[in-house]
Amino acid sequence: MLPLETPRVKVSIRFPMRQAAALWLIAIALVIGVVPLLAAWVVVHHPITIHVARHHPSRSGLRYEDVSFPSTDGLRLSGWYIPKEDARGIVILCHGAFTDRTDLMDLALDLNSAGFAILAFDFRQRGCSGRKINTIGREEVNDLLGAVAYLKAREELAEKPIGAIGASMGAAVAIMATARCADICAVVADSSYGRLDRAINQHLWVFFGPLKPLLAPLTLWHGKRMLGFDPSIVAPEESIPGISPRPVLLVHSRRDFLVWKSESERLFDAAGEPKELWLTPRGLHTKSRFAHPEQYRAKVVGFLRRALTAPGKEMAH
Numbered sequence: 001m002l003p004l005e006t007p008r009v010k011v012s013i014r015f016p017m018r019q020a021a022a023l024w025l026i027a028i029a030l031v032i033g034v035v036p037l038l039a040a041w042v043v044v045h046h047p048i049t050i051h052v053a054r055h056h057p058s059r060s061g062l063r064y065e066d067v068s069f070p071s072t073d074g075l076r077l078s079g080w081y082i083p084k085e086d087a088r089g090i091v092i093l094c095h096g097a098f099t100d101r102t103d104l105m106d107l108a109l110d111l112n113s114a115g116f117a118i119l120a121f122d123f124r125q126r127g128c129s130g131r132k133i134n135t136i137g138r139e140e141v142n143d144l145l146g147a148v149a150y151l152k153a154r155e156e157l158a159e160k161p162i163g164a165i166g167a168s169m170g171a172a173v174a175i176m177a178t179a180r181c182a183d184i185c186a187v188v189a190d191s192s193y194g195r196l197d198r199a200i201n202q203h204l205w206v207f208f209g210p211l212k213p214l215l216a217p218l219t220l221w222h223g224k225r226m227l228g229f230d231p232s233i234v235a236p237e238e239s240i241p242g243i244s245p246r247p248v249l250l251v252h253s254r255r256d257f258l259v260w261k262s263e264s265e266r267l268f269d270a271a272g273e274p275k276e277l278w279l280t281p282r283g284l285h286t287k288s289r290f291a292h293p294e295q296y297r298a299k300v301v302g303f304l305r306r307a308l309t310a311p312g313k314e315m316a317h
Helices: 014-045 101-113 140-153 169-180 196-227 236-243 261-270 293-308
Strands: 065-070 076-082 089-094 116-121 162-167 184-190 248-253 275-280
Touching (some): 065 140, 089 101, 089 140, 101 162, 162 169, 162 293, 248 261, 275 293
Parallel strands (some): 184 248
């Protein structure tokens, strides 16, 4: 009797492989199509409200007023005004693109103790301010100019010298606004970009990593459409020469991988005198003040005291 042969079953893997390949192609197409659109939308349109409780002025024992005023284009802005009796000047705190008025409040107590009144406010699309797109610096200049106009309209503050401290986008805004507004007497710019398109390119390397060549072009295309302008026109490095002879202090960490230190070096080269560039050895983006707290506060407060002290006031504080 002949042995029975086991029937041979042919298994075709062609269809599953094709199906898997098709799914992969669909997934890749979704990533390429959706991620750049979502990234651009979050930056431009998504409102951000942080208001870290520990940074509320009352937690530091500071008196404050809730204030509201218009940007120069009419948008309503919100903030805190922290008074100081017989203030030597007023310092406006200008936060970064992805935070709100609480961003620089860790400096408020030192500044107030040094004799300064303080205005911390939310840029458009941030915190409690009115909702318009975040333009990463271009229209936010109008917000800072509106803050200056508000201070000048208060009778008891009209003659006080004004300085601005900004971090990241806020630093770029402070530079551009000061070049346009003679009422701002001094600027501290921490981790500013010199030109917005370069800063965006630097951010995309961090966000997308090795996928940047694949995802960045569409992200930039969507971003330009949402913003309504080319980011290359937002260029503090072109504005900063107009600040002189008012003083500028530029601060940047050598370890900043979001906005490279070369941006502040470009700004320093373009600025007129008097100017100072402090490249800190430690700290990530805008975090030099935490990596070097005592040195940072001494340098910033000392700079503003020299720049904003009215004649005869130095002995009073």
